[in-house]
Amino acid sequence: MARIQGRVLETFPPLIVDLDGTLLRSDLLMETAMAFVRSHPLKVFKLLGWLLKGKAALKEGLALETQIDVSILPYDPHVIEMIKAEKALGRMIVLATASHVSLAEKIAEHLQLFDLVLASNTNRNLSGHKKRDLLVAHYGEGGFDYIGNSKDDLPIWGVSRYAYVVNPDSGVEKTITSTRKIEHVIRSNTASLRDWRKALRMHQWLKNALIFVPLLASHRISQFELVRDGVLAFVFFGLCASSVYILNDLLDLCDDRHHKSKCHRPFASGKLSIKAGLLLVPTLLALSFGGALLLLPWQFSAVMAAYYALTLAYSLHLKRMMAVDVIVLAMLYTARIIAGVAAFNLTLTFWILAFSMFMFLSLAMVKRYAELRDARAREVNTMARGRGYYPGDLDMIASLGASSGYLAVMVLALYIQDAATTVLYVAPHIIWLACPLLLFWVTRVWMLTHRGMMNDDPVVFAIRDRTSQLIGAAFILMFWIAA
8 A cells, every 4th residue: 555645545446647748748740840840841742642641641751751869858857756656656657648659668768767658650640549549458447547748538538447637728628627536637838928038039130130231221210210220120020030939830840858957948948939939930020021011111021031031041041051140140130121121211321231241251260260169178079969060160150250250340331432432521531440450350259159158149249248338338329420
């Protein structure tokens, strides 16, 4: 006889454990679907063909066509702890899931907690009533306890002895209470507003301040209508960028879970569901493009569309190509300046375009250098996961990146000598003072990166860093005095 949570057990009926949303803070159908799209973006319509054959065929097709690393999936530690406690008492532990049997068996082999695996296969989708009927056939009505989380589990709880509930869906707990005794409730994975802000990467919206650069350069920042359009452009571009960030996180689940810090992102950690992310992506896109088309020049929407397409290409393939990835990153930064030009109906100048490309290429190299330096510190000598670089490329990246930053300073110096500059400024020679400021800032950024002190996006770092703020203020002051 044994005592568990204040009750005495005379017998040990099997403990049946659900997988998706219970043992696992995710859904394997969604996991495999995102992995398939990530690996085979041009075969996405193949999903529809499988689905037309039934959900079991879809699950089998995805399971066989994708490689899921079960060792890094977001398991719920509280559920695992409970299972271990029950198993120590001699109970039979059964994994019963609607996920495909090949994946369920890999998970069972990894965790070493289960005596039996019941799962979907070619001929059956083991969900809801089908799971209930199979469990009753094996153990009889009331002959097992069941751990689950969703409305699909209600039929199983209806024939189980006791109900164990894990992070229940809305209304589930109340429904169970009316028919069955709830033995234990685990609430370990409640999403917070902070998780949503993190998923939307609201801090990355700071980059959208680049939209105002053309307005500042044209000396028209005092015009209320243009400032209003700039604020609208800032918001709409932010919504579009957040949509891209979420989609990128969903496509990069595996790579993020292998990363020391990205593994804590809301989707990678299971704090937010993949389904919620997939619903949010088109919603944000509709808000951003709908608002932009209604309130801003159509050219702004065209730039946003190009930005979105380039970002999607970067997420799916280009980020893994050496040199191409950093050039694309520089283009994505520059796209915000071009979007500002479109929003304000200004003319894109050679000087702004040249300066931004060189400067943002340098900052993109900073980002790669920081990642590779961390890999080298961990004594990793293989190609960085999801990238086209080796830790041994550090010296070359530093050389190219610093050179690109200094070229941006040279562009600024040449701009001062341009004939058009004398029209915009009363004392253009004052701008020369901005050159040593920029040289200092570029050098400082690269020195901090070399020392391992650059752990954020370099643009976000610049906006948050006190020294960078002072240099930025002095930089703007030089242009103001010159004007």
